[in-house]
Amino acid sequence: MKKYIVMECHLSYAVVLDEDGRFLKVANRHYEVGQTVTDVIEMQIPQSIPKKKKTKRWAYSLAAVAATLVMMITIVFQLGQMTYASIYMSINPAVRIDVNRNDVVVGLNGVNSDGNDLIEGYNYKKKDLELVVDELLDMAIEKGYLYEGCKITLVLDAENNEWIVTRSDALSKQLDDYLSEKITVIIEITDKKSNDQIIIPINPNDSDYDDSDYGDSDYGDSDYDDSDYGDSDYQSSDYDDSDYQSSDYDDSDYQSSDYDDSDYQPSDYDDSDYASDSGITDYGF
């Protein structure tokens, strides 16, 4: 056990010397100078609160504000750069013009090789849609893509239908005004969605017709053509042969009681679920 010599006594503490030559302030448990003691309670001065903490907390909030700012700026910038709508312009060279919410061009791509050739070296950054279209037409004329009697097709693609409506009017008018001074061309403006909708009924041979529109209902090809159950079949072959015919049908009751109360109920027959299981089983009876 460590030994300490009491060197000095005070009201609240005593100074002791340990065997390693350390002077310590310890609790004065009624010590006397010169006394040798063994079990001491050393004084521990509480650590001062580091002031760094305060600045740190400050820095945290600053960092949070900075991060938020960066995020906000990024979002705003992203929104500005985000493609809101696209315009496909095809003369022969086809190009796609992407615009943002404010009709400022944010992207310009050639759709075919002529399109790439047309826009080569052209700087669209921060230009309005109308200006870009005008300049592209000028360039097309210069490069010989656009000449008298040419057809320009503009396809508008956007989520917002209102935008399409207003832009198609404005663009056609603007192109008219702009080109009428130079050459005469045919301008056709459509939008992607209405194209889809319009084309389907006009071209009945389109695969879409058979696949989806018709096949959806239970009147699908196979069911419809099913020999066992078809309208026509009922009246001709099936009706006459098969089990059904056996007893009840040949009877005179056919038109009255038996026909109705047998499983071959009229309701089932008229039902759109004609081809369903129940009908077939019923028939089997």
Add this chain to the structure above:
Amino acid sequence: MQKEHKIIMSVYEAKDDLQKADELIRDYIPFIRSEASKCISRFCTEQDDEFSIAMIAFHEAILGYEHNRGAFLPYAAMLIRNRIIDFQRKEVRHQSNISLNEEIGDSDQTLMDKIADERDYIQESANLEATKQEIEELSAVMAEFGVSFSDVADNSPKQQRTIEACTSAIRYAIENKHLLNKMLKTKKLPLAKLVAGSKVERKTLERHRKYILVMLLIHSNGYEIIRGHLRHALNTKGGMSV
């Protein structure tokens, strides 16, 4: 509010001034005792260990108090409570030890009586007296240098490495007696020569100047008892260096 302000003023004054710290503590002895009593849930007398601990805890509170720690008295009360709880936990660990007051056999004699009887009272009190005298002498010499034991305690190296660094400087001085004599004459520690001789960093020695001074004084002449107490430490150091 006004009163609290006054306490804080005196606490800040007591931080550096031992006299004022003593006064402040003396003024607040009733407070200290009441806090200690609360902790041990019985009346606390000045003879209790808990009272001594509460006193040193209050002193710690004075030294450790800062403005941002809130009001002083609740802070001091908290420190007193913590220290007493710490002490009680430590005591619980020793509870398996039998009490000195336990009775042995049928007689009324307690264990303490028996042990005490075996000790040599006269020899012990003589030793105590001699030690006390030595310490008083040393203290008087230290006063000439303007150093008290409390200062030394504040200056004392705590880390083993620092102690070794200081010891090597001290040893160098002891080996060169003229340094010691010069120091006693001029009442100044020859720090530059110690640095040159012991190759310890000047900053280290400077920080523990008072400690080195006292150790050199102890080794200058006399103080056999204190040196005997220390001998163990210095001898091993000496043995290691040789």
